Amino acid sequence: MKEVPLSTCERTSLVSSIHAGLRYDHRKFMEVRDITLNFGKDFGSCSATLGETRVLAQVTCEVVEPRPSRPNEGKLSIAVHLSPMAAPHLEPGRTNDIVDELQQILDRNIKESRCLDLESLCIQAEESVWQLRLDVTVLNHAGNLGDACNLASVAALRHFHRPDVTVEADGRVTVHTLEERQPIPTFMRKVPVCLTYAFFMEGEHCITVMDPTEQEERVMCGRLVVGLNPHGEITSLLFPGRMMMEKETLLSCIRKAFTKAKSVAETVQQAVEDDLTQRKTVSVKPRGYEVKNLRSDTDYNRWLIDQRVDKRKLMIEENVMPMEEEMQDPFEANVQQPEDSEDSDVNPPATSSKTPLGPSSHKKKKKESVMANGSEEEGDEEEEEVKSKLTAEDLL
Amino acid sequence: MDVISPEGLRQDGRTPTCLRDISCRLGLYDRPNGSAYIEIGNTKVLAAVYGPREVRSLSKQNLDECVIQCEMSRIAACQGERVRRPRDQRTRALSLQIAGVFHAAIRKTKYPGSQIDIYVQVLQADGGVTSACINASALALIHAGVELMDYVVSCTASINKTTPILDVTQQESVTGCEVTVSMLPNKGSVVSLDCAHTLHLDQLDEVVDLAMEGCQQIYKVMSQEVETYLQDKNAVMSHQ
Amino acid sequence: MADITLSESEKRYIVDGVKLGLRVDGRERLDYQHMEIETGLVSTANGSARLRHGCTDVLVTVKMEMEPPPTHQPKDGLINFFVNCSANAAPEFEGRGGEDLATSLSAMLDGLYASPMSLDRSRLCVVPGKYVKVLYVDVEILECGGSLFDTVSLGVKAALYATRMPKIYITGEDGGEMEFMVSENPQEVDRVDVSNAPILITHLRITENLTIVDPSPEEECCGPVQVVVGVNPKGLITATQQFGAGTFAPQTLADSFKSASALGVKIHQQLMQRLQQEENVPNRKIRGFW
């Protein structure tokens, strides 16, 4: 199917609102969309969302012969898949520019940066090693696939546990099932983070925006994808041209990326650890991607509206005129002092993106279409519906 | 083996901030609208430009500006190990990057509704392949007479412990990073930045600066070659 | 092959010229164009040759690898041909566009070198049944301007002539595993015997009883059918294939075989002479793409 065209009006409206300091989704220029991480019932499966962008990463392993050039290192292979599910114009089974680029970003950030301790994946030098296979599938393409894929991949790899093995005296290798012996976690030395900046030109002046949505990606002049880890190392840089930039602007973006990278890395680590400890303590088997554990895009949007309504209510209570506040804020933050815009971020993403906090507290209230015990939460549901009714009117 | 000897020289006898031998040539072939060849040390690249001409797939046509496409391929014996496929995911990703560079450099609005194809052939790869491809493509575009904002030059740099090194060979890039910077030398602005392997943030500034210096040196060689070519063809340089 | 469009009168001009014995570029009917050849210009390959012939430019590289032989021929080495029509040569070759041409070229080369009369593959054997040398011959079409088959076959022969493979010594046996030593001395090399390697000669049919060799792309537009003939240095015909939509009268075909055989011997001699000449230049400087 053909790509949905972006009309000239939409294009100009998007660009001019960015020139005016506003984004369609009410974010500040340096604000990253909400991150959630969910883990599957087995080890090494992670579904990450970055706003509406949704990526599934799955790690599997098998015993293979090592490369002759590196006899005591395990192998890691990464494959990126895009199906029409991600966006209707993508054709199944065919490589396209997006896949090629994502593959390059992931290869550099995860494979070439050697963030994974491949030597610990060796079973017997020159004989057998573990090969980890990382499959990254984009489920919904709503912009900034690089960051989302990187996020899901890193979380899946950190979450992954491989089965224990014993090597017999005669060199035979026995792989124990997860029930027989405790599986062994992978060891990731550093957490690679990927951050994307989009650039918009307003005459000679350049506006930098973080984490562009799909619409923004279609109208932006150029972008910079930085792969880095919180230790201060750059694992990949991709500024594929399409526009001219001053060196200083680029470098200042890269420098600023580090503060952000720290919080993102913490989010990932925290989410993985939370899930792993839960698996250890709770005797019940993890339910994985059950419907009630994942948040749909509709619910995400409703949650965004709820948040805005809550915020506005709070403002009214404090006798602040909401309209003025909202209009001034982005201008102050981004136009007058573009350098400091990041610091003025009121709520860093770490707080909002911690999986248990924001989204899932809402999720408890979320209506679940659960057949067996659907009736239990009727009360909650009604309350919720009243609320959503309110919000919609509020916004009108 | 150390990349830099105790005397401060690299394995091929260069100082850390010295470029390899560069030679380039314009106009090798008749069929393409523009063609060029560049040799940076042992890295050898051939580029051909076809266009501006009619857009081949109408769905890509843009009536405001031209479509720029790039395809990069490698010959089987371009490096130590035999390359099985002339094109793979890696070359496709690099092709995208090269096309992106020229999206910034070509005056696209001058050629509405048309297409410019850049084909790059890597004959021998020994570090700095992307930058050699970009330099060769720039020369081929100049030979084709496509309007550019400025020359486009590209150069690589790396860092060995604390010494930044310019124009790395394959062997040198194994131990460190490889930062490729492409820029418009007269405007001084960057059109592409690429980093493979890990590099520390504190060292980024030095490395990029060195690569940009290298770009200016390469620019001199390239513009010299273009001038000689024009003189040979008895063409007059309009701004002289 | 090439996207050249000629008007009817242009075609008429070429065809009538040939009938009068005149070709557009002043050649005779059975004349070859000027040819430039250089070997050994890709240092990462065991052998390489670049052949520029009229508007056609071909780069051939040979790389040697050690592999276990196929079970049905445990004593023979292998020679594999891969042709890549890069988009540099013609924009139609972009993506998978050049694949058809590339396949027919490599199939033709495979057939040409399949016979032990052309190339003695048993000499590529290292340990029978265990290891043989495999020659990967990669042909890169850099510019495509007529008589591609002739140029490619000449390039392949030149590259094989220039191939230098390090000598391999079997130093011992260790529990069934052979141990090798690959000589690092640049003087100690094995070469490929190309004294019987055939080349291809293309005849383009202009009208009945009238064929020309080494057609330019413009001339290729005027004749729909051509016959490619493989000729070995002794003048024997080793392979033939007809391309294009058209017919040859038996007499015309027989005539082209005859002329190909005679012409082949001459060109073989010239090629070998040129290659030997080049080899004997002391401290030859590689020109490459200059």
Next chain:
Amino acid sequence: MAQHACDLTFLSRSDGSALYSIGLTAALASVNGPGDVKVSNRLYNRSHVEVCYSPSTGHPMIRERALESIIMRTVEKAILVHLHPRTAINISIQEMQSDGLALSVSVNAACLALLDAGIQMKTTFAAITCCITPFGTILIDPTEAEIQESVAEATFVFDGSGEAKVLTALQDGHLSYEDFKRCLQQCQEASKDVFAFYRGTIEKKYQNEIES
């Protein structure tokens, strides 16, 4: 019977999508269309239906292609394909996690995604998997482990006409005719609950949309 759960309009970029889980098996289906179609697939009197099944690991292989064709045949029977000639309807299914019920989850997800996209259908459809233990007990919605130990496994797709006619039937393993009939009957019973669940899900969706 295991717990069925579903979330509609799960993905923002698809015309219709559904996340469906039965027990620990979950699949995500998205529907796009009716939309433009490649000339080679264009059918003059009906729309072209394509199904694309992606496994959670690796590239689609024979198993996935087989699933695709089963789902395709089922879906084609239900969709009113002649209503939109010269168009394509694309159904993509992603395996999220699997515990033995990949096929029935995919079919049910596809059905709800089609409903979510508002594609006209003759009937809804629901797949039920059951297995029969060596002792002759029939288990509806078994887990992977239960399937491994069973003597036979069967999946039926029923239409939502009330009579629960069989659209597709698949069976693996040794089964007597009597047992087969028992399986079919029990699945047919179970399908009624599933259709009731469908109804509930869709009702909720439209209730929300009207109210908000």
